[in-house]
Amino acid sequence: MTRWDKRADMVVHEAEPFNAESNPVVLAESYLTEVDRFYSRNHGPIPNISAQGWTLTVDGLVGVPLTLTLAELQSGFARHEVTATLQCAGNRRADLIAVKPIPGEDPWGPAAISTATWTGVRLADVLAAADLDPRATDIAFDAPDVSQLADPPQHYGSSISAAKAGADEVLLVWEMDGVALPRLHGGPVRVVVPGYIGARSVKWINRITAQDKPSDNHFQATAYRLLPAEADPDSAGPGVGLPLSVLSINSAILQPADHTTVAAGPQTVAGYAFSGGGRTIARVEVSIDRGEHWVQADLGEQVNPWAWVLWHAMLDLPAGPVTVAARAFDSSAGTQPESPAQLWNPKGYMNNAWPYVRLTAEPR
Numbered sequence: 001m002t003r004w005d006k007r008a009d010m011v012v013h014e015a016e017p018f019n020a021e022s023n024p025v026v027l028a029e030s031y032l033t034e035v036d037r038f039y040s041r042n043h044g045p046i047p048n049i050s051a052q053g054w055t056l057t058v059d060g061l062v063g064v065p066l067t068l069t070l071a072e073l074q075s076g077f078a079r080h081e082v083t084a085t086l087q088c089a090g091n092r093r094a095d096l097i098a099v100k101p102i103p104g105e106d107p108w109g110p111a112a113i114s115t116a117t118w119t120g121v122r123l124a125d126v127l128a129a130a131d132l133d134p135r136a137t138d139i140a141f142d143a144p145d146v147s148q149l150a151d152p153p154q155h156y157g158s159s160i161s162a163a164k165a166g167a168d169e170v171l172l173v174w175e176m177d178g179v180a181l182p183r184l185h186g187g188p189v190r191v192v193v194p195g196y197i198g199a200r201s202v203k204w205i206n207r208i209t210a211q212d213k214p215s216d217n218h219f220q221a222t223a224y225r226l227l228p229a230e231a232d233p234d235s236a237g238p239g240v241g242l243p244l245s246v247l248s249i250n251s252a253i254l255q256p257a258d259h260t261t262v263a264a265g266p267q268t269v270a271g272y273a274f275s276g277g278g279r280t281i282a283r284v285e286v287s288i289d290r291g292e293h294w295v296q297a298d299l300g301e302q303v304n305p306w307a308w309v310l311w312h313a314m315l316d317l318p319a320g321p322v323t324v325a326a327r328a329f330d331s332s333a334g335t336q337p338e339s340p341a342q343l344w345n346p347k348g349y350m351n352n353a354w355p356y357v358r359l360t361a362e363p364r
């Protein structure tokens, strides 16, 4: 075990604030990611908030502002569960950095993504209890952790549209896979916004504000925006670039590991595929000739549109160096672009290019 009760084989990008992803090879081995393998992304020191001391304020464009304790949240609203995949907007950034450096951002591999079953109450039910004003277009979330990445330093926050906030799958959760939400993952309470970039699933949430514009928090207004390739990220202030929310279709090859030697002949290749916005995974294909020919992968179950698919395919590898590529299609026929160079952006977000693993196949 390493810090925060994570497995010793986690890939730790930063110890403080703690930023770590699973060893990619083991990630595809279970549909629900074990909590001690679940990636974690933090922008500041992890707050320590007791369940007894926690309160949630609901204010802004509401008829009845609320202050709720955990006991009131748990007893006042119907309990719901959602199995949902969280994916950081920086997942697979390493492949963008290989195209051109991205200073100041962690080189996440393909495992800044994980799946859990989350238990809590619907955000929509809490907003209804506060008598949400129909003029509210955005629902802002605030948390107490202070990030030095903002200038001046700022607590973490973001927002989602009022339409998404009203959707059944968006929960305020206090349990992850049946255990109390660990402190690292936002305990006592976080929001889970399935199908959106992880940044919107605000941990340690202590305030929800209904408003008629998006949050002006650094992590909504300035960070987590897709800048044009030419933009200078240091001078791009609030409002520049497009705000990221719904995830695009993505996939990764997790087995065999990149840059490894395997036996020529029959070889199983395995990974995940996931798309945002409630779109399901329709097809995954793999290729050993850079996309001239494709082999159909077998898809595992997708328990609901908010959770990933694990897939595997059987390839017949010729002896010698071989590059395996994959691509997924979602239910809107959306698919992945061929090369990360087409997607490079100054903050390195949303890489959904074909994944590649470079293997050496040795004659048996």
Ligand SMILES: Nc1nc2c(c(=O)[nH]1)N[C@H]1C(S)=C(S)[C@@H](COP(=O)(O)O)O[C@H]1N2
Residues within 6 Å of the ligand: 038, 039, 040, 041, 042, 043, 044, 086, 087, 088, 089, 143, 144, 145, 156, 157, 184, 185, 186, 197, 198, 199, 200, 201, 202, 203, 204, 205
């Ligand atoms: N309060 C707070 N919430 C946060 C963050 C944070 O730094 N502070 N990081 C966000 C980002 S970018 C991601 S990808 C997810 C990661 O959640 P996890 O650590 O539970 O995996 O939390 C989001 N919520």
Ligand SMILES: [Mo]
Residues within 6 Å of the ligand: 041, 087, 088, 089, 090, 197, 198, 199
């Ligand atoms: Mo993230």
